[in-house]
Amino acid sequence: SMEIIYEEIEAHFRDQAARLPAPLPFRNFVAQARLGVSAAEHEAFFRKMLCKVDEPTTPLGLTDVYGDGSKAGEARVLVDSSLARRLREAARAHGVSAAGVCHLAWAQVLAKLCARTDVVFGTVLLGRMVGGDGADRVLGTCMNTLPVRISLGDDSVRECVRHTHTLLAQLIRHEHASLAMAQRCSL
Numbered sequence: 001s002m003e004i005i006y007e008e009i010e011a012h013f014r015d016q017a018a019r020l021p022a023p024l025p026f027r028n029f030v031a032q033a034r035l036g037v038s039a040a041e042h043e044a045f046f047r048k049m050l051c052k053v054d055e056p057t058t059p060l061g062l063t064d065v066y067g068d069g070s071k072a073g074e075a076r077v078l079v080d081s082s083l084a085r086r087l088r089e090a091a092r093a094h095g096v097s098a099a100g101v102c103h104l105a106w107a108q109v110l111a112k113l114c115a116r117t118d119v120v121f122g123t124v125l126l127g128r129m130v131g132g133d134g135a136d137r138v139l140g141t142c143m144n145t146l147p148v149r150i151s152l153g154d155d156s157v158r159e160c161v162r163h164t165h166t167l168l169a170q171l172i173r174h175e176h177a178s179l180a181m182a183q184r185c186s187l
Helices: 002-013 026-036 039-050 081-094 098-114 157-173 179-184
Strands: 118-125 144-151
Touching (some): 039 144, 039 157, 039 179, 098 144
Antiparallel strands (some): 118 144
16 A cells, blocks of 8 residues: 555656546455455365364464563564575475465474474465455555464475465465454364
């Protein structure tokens, strides 16, 4: 949304506002997103993915996420261009997205921290992938956080990254599902 806002401000400053596309109502995007996949389909997908899950994967005992925020911290590390290039090349070599490789890497970190081979964690979805024509131009918050479950087990890295890629591709169809509904689909 911020990119669209900046683009429109710049167009107004340059007296080129007439060139901007007609604004699309956010309500159209919401209606299309809500009518796209039924609640029953969402529930079936998350029940299948989250069956036998009775607790979240919480590394280092970090379960108090509802505190006052005073102990929260933030860290950012830029990935250098060489590493980013190698990541994209590795993803391409396996026929998957870089997101699939990153999700699998995070699953491996959680698995080691929690001594598990099956982990569940939240992922952020853009919310515009199945929003229909013009969804990329609609102003408004469209992001959603939903759970993913990745089993590492005895599979090869190639099998794990393909499974992760497939799961993320399936999850996009459900990007407008409610997190609360998804959570209710576990044990």
